[in-house]
Amino acid sequence: MKNDIDRGPLFFRDRDWHPAAYTPGYKTSMTRAPFRPLVALGSTLSEETGPAFGHTMIGALDNNLILNFTGQPAIGERIIMHGRVLDENGRGIPNVLVEIWQANAGGRYRHKKDNYAAPLDPNFGGCGRTISGPDGSYEFLTVRPGAYPWPNHVNNWRPMHIHISVFGSGFGQRLITQMYFEGDPLIAKCPIVKTIGQEKAIQALVAPLDMNRAIPMDCLAYKFDIVLRGRRQSFFENRKEGL
Amino acid sequence: MQKLDYLKESPSQTAGPYVHIGLTPNKLGIPGIYPTDLGESPIREGAKGEQITIVGTVQDGAGMILRDALIESWQADAEGIYPGNDPRGAADPNVTGWARIIADFDSGEWTLSTIKPGRVPFPDGRMMAPHIALWVVARGVNLGLQTRIYFEDEDNESCPVLQRIEHRPRVNTLIAKKTADGTYRFDIVLQGENETVFFDI
Ligand SMILES: [Fe+2]
Numbered sequence: 001m002k003n004d005i006d007r008g009p010l011f012f013r014d015r016d017w018h019p020a021a022y023t024p025g026y027k028t029s030m031t032r033a034p035f036r037p038l039v040a041l042g043s044t045l046s047e048e049t050g051p052a053f054g055h056t057m058i059g060a061l062d063n064n065l066i067l068n069f070t071g072q073p074a075i076g077e078r079i080i081m082h083g084r085v086l087d088e089n090g091r092g093i094p095n096v097l098v099e100i101w102q103a104n105a106g107g108r109y110r111h112k113k114d115n116y117a118a119p120l121d122p123n124f125g126g127c128g129r130t131i132s133g134p135d136g137s138y139e140f141l142t143v144r145p146g147a148y149p150w151p152n153h154v155n156n157w158r159p160m161h162i163h164i165s166v167f168g169s170g171f172g173q174r175l176i177t178q179m180y181f182e183g184d185p186l187i188a189k190c191p192i193v194k195t196i197g198q199e200k201a202i203q204a205l206v207a208p209l210d211m212n213r214a215i216p217m218d219c220l221a222y223k224f225d226i227v228l229r230g231r232r233q234s235f236f237e238n239r240k241e242g243l
Numbered sequence: 244m245q246k247l248d249y250l251k252e253s254p255s256q257t258a259g260p261y262v263h264i265g266l267t268p269n270k271l272g273i274p275g276i277y278p279t280d281l282g283e284s285p286i287r288e289g290a291k292g293e294q295i296t297i298v299g300t301v302q303d304g305a306g307m308i309l310r311d312a313l314i315e316s317w318q319a320d321a322e323g324i325y326p327g328n329d330p331r332g333a334a335d336p337n338v339t340g341w342a343r344i345i346a347d348f349d350s351g352e353w354t355l356s357t358i359k360p361g362r363v364p365f366p367d368g369r370m371m372a373p374h375i376a377l378w379v380v381a382r383g384v385n386l387g388l389q390t391r392i393y394f395e396d397e398d399n400e401s402c403p404v405l406q407r408i409e410h411r412p413r414v415n416t417l418i419a420k421k422t423a424d425g426t427y428r429f430d431i432v433l434q435g436e437n438e439t440v441f442f443d444i
Contacts, residue, residue, distance in 0.1 A: 006328040009366070011252075013443060018255050019385035026257070028383030031304040032433050038443035041407050045363050046376045046391075047444055049325035050317060051282075051341035059277070068276050088250045097281075101265025109261045110273055125276050127265045163258070163265055169328055171317040171341075172444060174378050174387060178256040192257060195385050201254040227250045 006169030008231035010043040011088050019195035026191045027152055047172025048231075053097040055131050062129050065102070065142035069125030076105025076121075076143025078219035081179065081207070084136040085166060088230030092136025098226070099129040099165040100140060107146030107158075116148050141219065147186055159186035159193065168228040179224045180206045255387065258380040262313050267345055282343030285318060285357045290337040292321025292358035297392060297419055297427045300351050301379060304434030308351035312381040314344045314431075316355055316392075318374075323361030359394065365403040372402035374417075379431060389442045392429050393418050404442075413440050 021033035061068040066078065081100070085093045103109050103126070106118030110126045124143065132138045142162070149157050161178045168174070180187050187193055187206065196202050204227075213221035263271040267280040301312040319325045320335035327340070334340070344353045355375075362370040372393055379388040393399050395418045408414050416439045419427035431439045 007330060011249075013252065015443065017251055021385055023385060026383070026385070029257075029385055030383075031307070032309075032381065032383035033304075033385075034388070034438055034441050035304075035434055036413075036438050036440075038441050039408055040443040041404065042366065043444055044365055044371065044404065045325060045329065046317065046319075046371070046374070047389075049327060049329050051339065052327040053281075057281075062277070086250060088252060090248070090250055099265050101261060109264060111261050111264055111271070113260060125264075125268065125273055127268050127273070127276060129277070163256075163262070165258075165265060171315075171376055171378065172389070174315065175253060175255060176258045176262075176380055176387060177253050192259075195256070196254050201251070204251060204254060205256070227253045229252055230249065 008048070008233050010047060010170060010172050011230040011232065013229065017198060017201050020197070023195040026195050029195070043170070043172050048170045050167060050169055050171040050173065052095065053131055053167070055095070058129065058131055063140045065100075065124070065126070065128045065140065068128060070123045072123045074104065074121050074124035074143050076124075078141070079144050080139060080141055080213055080215070080219055080221040081162060081224060082137070082139040082210075082213060082221060083207075083224040083226060085132045085138060085168075085226045085228065086136055087168065087228050092132070092134075093168055093228060094132055094134045094136055096132045096169065097129065097167045098132060098138045099127070100142075100162050101127040102142065102145040102162045103148055105143045105146055107148030118146060118148070144181070147184075152191055156191060157186050157189070159184045159190050164226065166226050166228065170231075173228040175226075175228060177226070178205060179222075181222060182206055182208045255385060257382060257385050258313065260311055260382040262311070262380065263345065266313060266343060270345060280343065282315065282341055285316060285338065285340050285342040285355075287337040287339070290320070290358050291335050292361075293425065295357060295359050295425050295427060297355045297357075297429050299353055299429040299431060301346060301353070301381070301431045302433065306435075309346055309381055310348055310351045312346045312351075312353070312379060314353060315378045316342045316344060316357075317376045317378075318357065318360040319363050321358055321361050323363045325363070367403070369401070369403045371404055372399045373397050377431075384433075388433070389444055390431065390439055391417055391442070394427065395420055408440055416440050
């Protein structure tokens with residue numbers, strides 16, 4: 001399993017591309033954002049290595065959110081969410097864990113703190129996981145989550161979205177993000193989306209409808225590639241022998 | 244001019260208030276989807292090294308203790324070798340190195356029981372003091388925060404990473420305090436006077 005995809009120093013994060021920590025439009029960030037500058041340095045072995053997960057730990061229905069809670073189908077618009085986990089060099093990252101969670105088709109989470117009027121679906125749990133294939137590809141079957149209101153400003157609604165947690169081959173690549181859906185008018189109005197400053201970066205989180213992967217008379221599909229920090233590869237790397 | 248054709252990293256978004264549905268559904272009270280939550284422990288029975296327990300909280304800028312924080316930890320074995328893809332060789336088979344830790348839903352306290360990691364070399368060959376890398380996410384945190392736990396009973400003076408912290412008194416925020424034999428305290432402060440050092444690393 002060892003190969004050059006999991007060796008080498010990590011590319012630096014582009015902090016102007018990611019959301020800033022302190023984003024007053026998203027109120028909770030105001031007391032949870034560090035005020036002091038981050039201590040910046042190149043990656044070390046502690047960030048270049050990371051946990052490994054085997055395909056064997058994944059259950060047969062783990063990536064099927066329509067069936068994985070009770071075995072009876074969840075209600076909602078059936079969709080395939082698929083794509084690849086890539087690094088910034090454009091290479092697929094194999095064997096990495098992708099976990100997702102989401103509201104049900106009505107926009108309600110299975111969580112005691114969610115008291116939105118939309119009902120729980122007795123057959124929808126709301127989480128799934130998979131391990132990327134040899135080319136970095138992954139796939140989930142789920143229902144399209146509903147939009148939902150949340151307490152921030154008076155009338156804020158989250159666009160339809162799926163939360164995604166992904167591992168790379170190094171702990172420094174660890175990332176959580178959200179996938180949005182092509183054409184959703186709530187994307188442009190969402191304070192959490194707008195924590196991201198650049199429109200191009202926001203667009204990188206919007207999954208297009210993918211009719212090639214849709215299954216006739218069964219489900220639609222959305223394609224979402226996830227990009228993790230790349231690794232620098234050079235024979236000129238300033239490292240001691242054997243490190 | 245030719246075009247640089249690198250991809251851009253996917254921009255981060257907050258883990259939000261419902262992160263436990265995705266990452267620790269059993270602990271949240273959604274059993275039956277996965278047999279167990281991942282990352283219950285970074286070690287297995289028989290792991291070599293000193294057994295330690297680290298207890299702490301995550302606190303915000305208003306002094307409130309977070310009940311919804313999720314932390315992941317990554318560490319080397321007692322010899323300073325990382326499990327998995329460490330180019331220097333194989334680690335202790337009973338050390339997986341990774342844990343997923345959640346703040347208690349009522350008290351906000353979190354606990355990590357593990358073995359103390361060994362020293363790991365910095366890229367130039369100097370040794371970093373024993374440490375555990377942490378990644379902290381929560382509602383209101385837009386991009387996962389990177390920090391490290393060091394130990395007050397180790398030689399931290401010569402650690403090349405700690406030396407990079409210009410404001411020396413802040414180094415103290417990364418040092419777990421010994422509260423009893425094998426027990427340490429490590430509180431993370433997201434903002435304010437005793438704000439923990441976070442890295443861009
Ligand atoms: Fe959400």
